Amino acid sequence: MPPQLPWLEPEDSLPDPSTAWGADSPAPGLLAAGGALDAAHLRAAYTQGTFPWFSTGQPILWWAPDPRMVLEVAAFRLHRSLRKTLQRFRANPACEIRIDSAFGKVIRACSSTPRDGQNGTWIVPDMVVAYEALHAQGMAHSVETWVDGKLTGGLYCVAIGHAVFGESMFAHATDASKIALAALVCMCRRNSVELIDCQQNTSHLASLGAREMPRAEFLQHVQGQSARPPIPWHFEPVYWNELLLPPALTA
Known part of the structure; x- marks a missing residue:
């Protein structure tokens, strides 16, 4: 039983x-x-x-x-192909990262994106309403990949103080969600955020450097980091230097 x-x-x-x-x-x-x-x-x-x-x-x-899947931002695994993608993205004036400019579009795109091994979505309408309310209170955020003025991918997350909890991603173009995740990693590094909660283990997350953490250790982390002041939720192109060499050094 x-x-x-x-x-x-x-x-x-x-x-x-x-x-x-x-x-x-x-x-x-x-x-x-x-x-x-x-x-x-x-x-x-x-x-x-x-x-x-x-x-x-x-x-x-x-x-x-228990255990909890987490991505320590210092351990983010930047594969060679993604590094090249980020370098091209950064060099293209038509490409940009935006924060919280289209939260509703991002969460709905995540809701409608098919997932391998899943029939339907867990981001049900009541969930969308609840997280939009949390976003209105400044505790849920979207990291968005824009190309030629079009939203091509992104993710949404919850942030309480310095505790960041990843929720879901979507991509309407190759690597668009990975670009958004890399941007979030850069933001976290810039603001001394140690890890991003990934909730449950997947091979995709593991390939990017995520690992399992005992629940007790994770809860201790959340208790300490959620009591800290919130980080500024905006992205500047210079943040890419957290993962990439500055352009002058890559020319």
Whole structure:
């Protein structure tokens, strides 16, 4: 028999993350069901290292996996092909990174992008509304890849203080989401953000340098970093120097 799953009323707080279902359960990392999905509950959840993830027809499901997949920005693996892509992107006046100029478009594009091995999306309409509210409060952000005035890819994330939680990416052009992720890594390095939460292990994230971290260590990180002042959410072309040599040195 699976362990009993706590059912939350809208006014209830989330259980302690350490009580999430373990590795031998039907859904490792599942913490609770129910509750409410709004900006206040999302902030409280992320501050304790918990996130919502559910599909159409399911109740709100809250997760706190152990281990947690994280990308330490100092360990970001810049493959040769992506390095060349970033160098071309930086050199092209028609290419730019924008922050928070089209959050609604980004989260909806993430919602509609097909995923390998997934039937449908977990970014259901209620999720879109909740994260747009969180964005309006300055705690959810989009990093956007623009080419010739068109949004070609991007990602959205949650940020509380210096704690950054990656959510989802999309690309309508080759490498457009990877460019946005590289820009986020540059921003984080520039502002002394140590890691980006990636939630769960995938081979794609591992290929970029992400690794698993014990939940207890991750929660300690979140507790300390979320109490720090928020970083400035904007991107300057000079930030590319965090990953690339300055143009004068690559000529």
